[in-house]
Amino acid sequence: MNAYQPIFQKQKDFFYSESTKTYDWRIDQLNRMEKMLRENQEIFCEALHKDFGKPPFEQLFEITVPLGVIKYYKENLRTLMQPQQVPIPKGLEATGNKGVIYKEPFGVTLVIGPFNAPILLLLDPAIAALAAGNTVILKPANTTPNTAHLFQQLIPKYFEPEAVNVVLGGREEITELLQLPFDFIFFTGSAAVGKIIMKAAAENLTPIVLELGGQNPTIVDETANIDIAADRISWGHNAISGQWCIAPGYVYVHENIASEFIEKLKAAVTKMYGSDPSQSPDFARMISEHDAERVASYIVPEKVVLGGRFNIKERYVEPTILYPSTWDDPALQQEIFGPVLPVMPYNDLKDIINIIKRKPKSLSAYIFSKNQANIDYFLNAVSFGGGCVNQTNLHCWIDSLPFGGVGMSGMGKYYGKAGFDALSNTKAMLMGNPDWELDVFPPYAGKDIASNLSVFS
Incomplete structure (x- = not known):
């Protein structure tokens, strides 16, 4: 039994x-x-x-x-x-x-x-x-x-x-x-x-x-408030050491603001977790040595602009930013589920949305923008479970917003x-009137069926 x-x-x-x-x-x-x-x-x-x-x-x-x-x-x-x-x-x-x-x-x-x-x-x-x-x-x-x-x-x-x-x-x-x-x-x-x-x-x-879960896309366009975007992406990605199914999985940032955004993102991470996040009381550990080793394997040293350190025995992977990343990088082959964030520059919003919408549908997605046309285009073109505009992660706290994935x-x-x-x-x-006669039953010869069925239209 x-x-x-x-x-x-x-x-x-x-x-x-x-x-x-x-x-x-x-x-x-x-x-x-x-x-x-x-x-x-x-x-x-x-x-x-x-x-x-x-x-x-x-x-x-x-x-x-x-x-x-x-x-x-x-x-x-x-x-x-x-x-x-x-x-x-x-x-x-x-x-x-x-x-x-x-x-x-x-x-x-x-x-x-x-x-x-x-x-x-x-x-x-x-x-x-x-x-x-x-x-x-x-x-x-x-x-x-x-x-x-x-x-x-x-x-x-x-x-x-x-x-x-x-x-x-x-x-x-x-x-x-x-x-x-x-x-x-x-x-x-x-x-x-x-x-x-x-x-x-x-x-x-x-x-x-x-x-x-899945790789949750995040877009920062040229109109975005970069300070706000950097803070919210840094927190959204690194909370629970990145082990959050709704965490931003990768960032597309417009090339005109990419350098400034990277510097502000680095500053935001340092502000939140210090120059040595291993000593921060606010930074969690990976759930296992296996997962620490897995996430550490996504780090491409020549693309590290912040972080990159890890200690497998301590289940620690430092908050790490990889830039400029490409879709060939190890970190973009699967859901990262850890504190390694690939950032990619883009030039044309339609081009990257054309890429994103052909990827497996994500649990969440985010866009930072003041351009309503860009926001509307993104929301209409890309299918995902739920997300935020000019925020990250917070949609999962609100009981009036249904939460879940797609695909x-x-x-x-x-x-x-x-x-x-x-x-x-x-x-x-259908709660029927016990005394109402509706004759739609055989034999049909001689009956005005259309008239009887009209009550259903």
Whole structure:
């Protein structure tokens, strides 16, 4: 028997009891989650620092964002749960019929979290799932063992196992979990693993959301505020040591301002992390020696204009700027997911957009510009999950903006209402007038079918 069948079946049986569909149960789960985060904020932050040196701001970010999501659902849950009447053809409406949309939970949900935000990106989907009336089995990243074991300790103290449970482990445990017929799977991680998740989900026709990644393009045109662009790209790229799925992956800067931009970008990095970022309390480490070695291999010494140092044993790669980069460079052959930033000069916006839109679709994209025509052209021409104009990364903090990828960067959106909708089955109902006669049935000879069908137009 599958090792996880008992906890799966316990949740399945509980879901069949109809208890999770009530407002009170859902609010109770949200209150429990909020209490767990507030009462254990300090030890959650300690675990994050032990796992890979997350600085205080990035630690608190992982607590405050889920708390904000909980607040949204608690304030809006009654409205989100309410059946919604929608317009239907006037002929049907005039004869006493109406269209209603119901949102119902899927059932037992598997949430597989990543290492880079092991609290936030595990709990945000779980919070949406609970708000939508699902039960949840959590699978934290095994590469953040302190955080994962903390979940293993705390979840049973705050939740009943039929509502929320935790499974630890790596590839072997995930493989066994995926053999179970979950009602929904939410995965955040790499595209390579996302393909495996999708294949497994297909065996049971399980609906999924995949939050993946990719090389996120960033454009700085000749009208941009260069100081603002340098600061925001420096922070956006180097936060979590570049291990952020929405981080700017590479920068195209207009050749007329390229030299000035490079100098300001170097100054911004130094301002944030000092001349020796290895001593900065605000610069995280790579998650593993393997990843440090991988990212260090992208550094082309002759193109380093800032940084370039690394220490594999310490899991440290210095914030590094490569200029001028080309698409032949190692750093542009895949998602970097580390603090190495390739910068390329450009002359014609249409030329580079023609290149960008033929690359795999990214999770995020950014443009710094005061030229609305350039902004509109970029947004219309390039497909990506979401992003910012004259900002980086901040779109993922706003619960009214659906978050998710497209193509190789994922499928499905969540956050706020989008999260509730994603974790709910949309049940569309035509509520018929029991006394209204509609004769569209055989035999058809002699009947005015067109007249009867006119009510549908």
